Amino acid sequence: MPPFVFDRIEPKEEIKNEKQHPDYRHPLYVGTWKRSIPGRDLDFARDDMDEPHLKRKHALLLKHPQITKLYGTEIKTFYIATLINIVQLGLAFYFGHHPTVHWSVYLLTAYFIGGTATGMVGVIIHEACHNLVTGSSLYDRMIGLYTNIVLPVPISQSFRRYHIEHHTWQGVEGMDPDLPLEWEKNLIRGNSFKKILWILIYPVMYVVRGLVMQQDRGHKPNQWEIINVVFSIGMDILIVKVCGYKGLIYLFLSLWFGYSLHPGAAHFIQEHYTFDDGQETYSYYGVLNIPFMNIGYHNEHHDFQKIPWSNLPLLRSLATEYYDTLAYHTSWLLVHYKFITQPSMGPQSRVVRDYTTFKKGRTLMRKIREFNNK
Numbered sequence: 026m027p028p029f030v031f032d033r034i035e036p037k038e039e040i041k042n043e044k045q046h047p048d049y050r051h052p053l054y055v056g057t058w059k060r061s062i063p064g065r066d067l068d069f070a071r072d073d074m075d076e077p078h079l080k081r082k083h084a085l086l087l088k089h090p091q092i093t094k095l096y097g098t099e100i101k102t103f104y105i106a107t108l109i110n111i112v113q114l115g116l117a118f119y120f121g122h123h124p125t126v127h128w129s130v131y132l133l134t135a136y137f138i139g140g141t142a143t144g145m146v147g148v149i150i151h152e153a154c155h156n157l158v159t160g161s162s163l164y165d166r167m168i169g170l171y172t173n174i175v176l177p178v179p180i181s182q183s184f185r186r187y188h189i190e191h192h193t194w195q196g197v198e199g200m201d202p203d204l205p206l207e208w209e210k211n212l213i214r215g216n217s218f219k220k221i222l223w224i225l226i227y228p229v230m231y232v233v234r235g236l237v238m239q240q241d242r243g244h245k246p247n248q249w250e251i252i253n254v255v256f257s258i259g260m261d262i263l264i265v266k267v268c269g270y271k272g273l274i275y276l277f278l279s280l281w282f283g284y285s286l287h288p289g290a291a292h293f294i295q296e297h298y299t300f301d302d303g304q305e306t307y308s309y310y311g312v313l314n315i316p317f318m319n320i321g322y323h324n325e326h327h328d329f330q331k332i333p334w335s336n337l338p339l340l341r342s343l344a345t346e347y348y349d350t351l352a353y354h355t356s357w358l359l360v361h362y363k364f365i366t367q368p369s370m371g372p373q374s375r376v377v378r379d380y381t382t383f384k385k386g387r388t389l390m391r392k393i394r395e396f397n398n399k
Contacts, residue, residue, distance in 0.1 A: 047392040050074065053350060054081045056376075060299040063215030063371040069204075070299060070376040075386030076195040077305070078327040080393065081347070085328065087397055089343050092329065098160045099152070099333035105318070106149045106172045109142050113175040113276065117264060121272030132278070136287070139279025141316060144289035146172050148318045148334065154185035157333040166249060173253065174260050177276045178232075182253040183246075187235050192330060195297075196305060196376055197383050202238045203297065205372040206230075215368035221286070223372065224361070227293060228284040289317050291357035294364050296323045298374045301352045305376045309354040310341075321357075324348060 050056055054077030061070040086092060116138065120131060149158075153169040156162055169181030187202040194200035209230065213219040223230070238244065246254075264273050284290050295309050309321030322337035325348065332340055341348045354360055364370045378386075 047389045047396055048074065048080055048386075050077065051080070051393075052084045053347065054078075054084075055303040055351070056305075057303060058376060059302050061373050061375070062369045063373055064368065066373070069210070069373055072196065072305070072376050072378045073382060075378065075383045076197075078195070078324075079387075080390070082328045083390075083393065083397075085344055085347060092332075092340060092343060095329070095336040095340055095343075096331040097333060097336070098157055099335045100158065101335065102149055102152050102158045102318075102333070103168055105145065106168065109145055109149075110171070110175055113139065113142050113279065114264070114268070117175075117268040117272030117275050120275045121267075121269030124271065131275070135275055135278035136282045139275065140282035140287045141289060143176065143279045143283025144287065144317055144320075146176060147284070148320045150181045150184055151188065151320070152318075152334055153181065154188050155330055157331075170253060170256050173257060175276055176280055177257065177261050177264070177273060178280065179250070179253040179257040182249040183235055186247065186250065187238065192327065194383070195327070196378050198377050198379055199241065200380065201377075202234055204234075204375060204377065206234060206237060210371070210373040213372050215371045217365050217368075220365045220371060224290075224294075224365070225285045227290065228281055231284070286361070288313060288357045288361070291360040292317070292320050292323070295321065295354050295357065295360045298364065298370065299376055300354075300363075300370075300374075304352055307353055308341075308348065308351070309357060309360070311355050311357065313357055314338075321354070324351060324353075 046052075048054070056072050056074060056077075058070050058072050061068065116134060120126060120134075149172045150169050152158055153165040153172065156165045158165050158168050166182065166185070169185060173179065173181040191201055191203045196204070198204070209223065213223050239246075261273060264276070284293075292309060295307055297306055299305060300307060306324050306327055308324045311321065314321045319334040319337045322334075322341065325332070325337045325340045329340060
């Protein structure tokens with residue numbers, strides 16, 4: 026296991042760049058920047074190159090061409106979505122028709138079962154936005170809507186739109202919708218209490234960031250986003266008629282718990298908040314990847330977006346010299362705990378680059394291909 030700031034400190038073993046590669050970060054594509062520390066730094070960390078995943082993908086394919094055999098789809102994702110719909114709608118119906126159930130049972134069920142189910146729904150919507158369920162853009166959009174039934178707010182189609190932009194423009198200022206807003210960074214800093222509140226409102230912030238980007242870039246809701254809004258309103262009305270308001274509130278609580286201070290929601294912090302210098306994306310290799318469908322394999326996913334969740338562990342096993350050398354997490358509970366309690370962590374613990382820097386780094390792809398063909 027590589028060294029990690031939370032686990033132990035020991036010399037990091039790196040794959041040596043024996044020849045003079047056009048990109049100095051080759052082959053792991055870990056940069057030279059230092060992570061941003063609240064109280065010491067005022068802004069995000071700043072990189073001098075493009076995001077690492079496209080180039081690491083090329084390096085991996087050159088060494089392990091058999092990785093392409095892992096590309097494909099996973100239809101079991103649809104069956105899991107169906108099971109979650111049955112469970113969540115069944116619980117909504119039960120609570121809606123049993124008003125005497127104690128509030129503690131209601132809340133605990135919403136947190137442990139509903140919150141976990143909501144986290145899994147997020148994974149399924151994520152898979153669908155990459156067309157990794159059926160391979161068809163139309164069918165996977167419909168599966169996104171189908172999975173959105175148990176989320177009482179329209180998420181799937183807007184997530185699809187902006188998540189793809191996150192992959193394309195990772196860390197690029199004004200273009201990556203996953204980056205915290207200025208007020209998040211400036212208001213919260215490293216304050217533990219504020220970080221708890223920030224995590225608790227994370228479901229709202231996910232929506233707000235999308236709305237801010239819509240306004241800044243002059244985006245308007247597309248056809249599928251409008252369909253999603255109409256579909257969700259219709260489903261909410263139907264749920265109230267069948268399950269009552271208490272059933273709908275159960276789904277709202279499940280959404281809130283599942284995307285805030287829940288172990289499964291720690292992946293929002295795990296993925297791109299900088300726990301180490303030079304590394305902007307992190308994977309999680311722990312037991313909760315089982316119920317949450319390998320969402321922790323984030324470096325692997327960013328490197329190879331055509332690989333469905335079920336094959337991501339196989340990718341890691343094929344390229345252990347890469348993924349086991351990069352820093353990674355083994356506990357989502359520790360991710361939340363350390364992020365909250367360490368003053369050196371906060372919403373500003375991200376790395377950014379401007380558009381010009383991003384494009385300059387991308388222009389090296391031609392030189393990299395020529396280097397590889399020598």
